[in-house]
Amino acid sequence: MSRQASGLRAWALQRISAAYLGLYLIYMLGHLSFNAPESFEAWRTYVADPGVSIGMLLFVVALLIHAWVGIRDVLIDYVHPIMARVTLLSLFAIGFVGCGLWFAKAIFLASVAA
Amino acid sequence: MTTKNRPVYLDLKQFRFPIAAIMSVGHRASGVLMILAIPFLAYILDLSLAGPDGFAAVKTILDSLFIKLVLFVVLWAMLHHLLAGIRFLLIDFHMGVEKEIATKSAQAVMVAAPVLAVLIGLIL
Numbered sequence: 130m131s132r133q134a135s136g137l138r139a140w141a142l143q144r145i146s147a148a149y150l151g152l153y154l155i156y157m158l159g160h161l162s163f164n165a166p167e168s169f170e171a172w173r174t175y176v177a178d179p180g181v182s183i184g185m186l187l188f189v190v191a192l193l194i195h196a197w198v199g200i201r202d203v204l205i206d207y208v209h210p211i212m213a214r215v216t217l218l219s220l221f222a223i224g225f226v227g228c229g230l231w232f233a234k235a236i237f238l239a240s241v242a243a
Numbered sequence: 244m245t246t247k248n249r250p251v252y253l254d255l256k257q258f259r260f261p262i263a264a265i266m267s268v269g270h271r272a273s274g275v276l277m278i279l280a281i282p283f284l285a286y287i288l289d290l291s292l293a294g295p296d297g298f299a300a301v302k303t304i305l306d307s308l309f310i311k312l313v314l315f316v317v318l319w320a321m322l323h324h325l326l327a328g329i330r331f332l333l334i335d336f337h338m339g340v341e342k343e344i345a346t347k348s349a350q351a352v353m354v355a356a357p358v359l360a361v362l363i364g365l366i367l
Contacts (some may be wrong), residue, residue, distance in 0.1 A: 144335070147328050154325065162366045170290075176292060196281065199274045210353035221278075228285045233287035 132220045146191040149220045176239040189232040193225045252319035263349040270327040280317050315364050322363075323356035 166172035175181055198220050208214045260268075291301040304310055330348050333339050339348050 144332065147332070149321060151325055151328065154321065158363060158367075162363065165367075169295040173292060173299060192281070196274075196278050199271075200278055203275060223281070228281050231282075231285040231289060235285070235292050239292040 139198045139201075142194055146195040146198075149187065149191045150195060153191075173239050173242065176236060177242075179240075182236050182240050185236050186233065189229055189236075193229050194212065197222070197225055261349075262353065263345055266323075266327055266352050267311070269323050269353075270331075273285055273324040273327075276320045277324065294366060313359065318364060319357055319360040322359045323352065326352045357366040 166175060176185065201218065204214055204217050204221075208217060287301055287304070290297040292298075305314075330339070330352055333348075334345070339345055
């Protein structure tokens with residue numbers, strides 16, 4: 130991932146993911162402000178809608194790509210001892226993959242149960 | 244390596260930090276803060292979809308004053324990151340590169356982010 134997420138590719142990935150994240154966040158803030166789910170059933174039905182599920186999964190992918198490129202830049206700038214840098218990068222990478230699976234599990238189960 | 248013997252002068256108190264630099268540091272700091280919030284978001288989404296009990300538990304968690312304060316800071320970070328990001332994107336496309344405009348837009352980001360955070364926080 131590190132080699133794929135460097136240079137021009139990382140620069141482009143960061144901006145493309147940023148555009149999706151920004152648009153989705155504005156939509157989500159609007160949705161939660163004016164259309165907040167009142168009950169569990171309403172919330173689950175909303176998330177189970179294929180358009181919403183896929184939009185959420187795309188958000189998670191974009192979020193984790195964006196977070197990875199960002200934290201990688203920060204760690205390369207400020208953490209110079211190579212072992213500390215590699216350890217921290219690994220911890221974040223594992224954490225991101227773990228969180229991604231956690232999000233995916235929650236979104237998939239909502240679709241299956243509904 | 245002779246380069247290792249070069250004198251380094253990095254006394255942060257001696258540097259001048261223009262508003263654009265402070266705003267830019269805020270962009271990084273807010274990004275790192277939001278990364279730390281990712282596991283919490285995964286936890287809340289999973290719990291809210293686990294069943295009626297989980298959904299009720301999430302409502303209780305989100306109603307606590309401490310969590311509300313933390314979420315307000317995260318909301319502020321998010322809006323700062325979003326607005327500063329839009330500004331950086333425009334500068335990528337050669338819009339607002341001039342020093343005067345860049346200073347003005349940096350000031351606008353610094354002010355608009357907390358103001359919007361309060362407004363949205365009141366609605367939510």
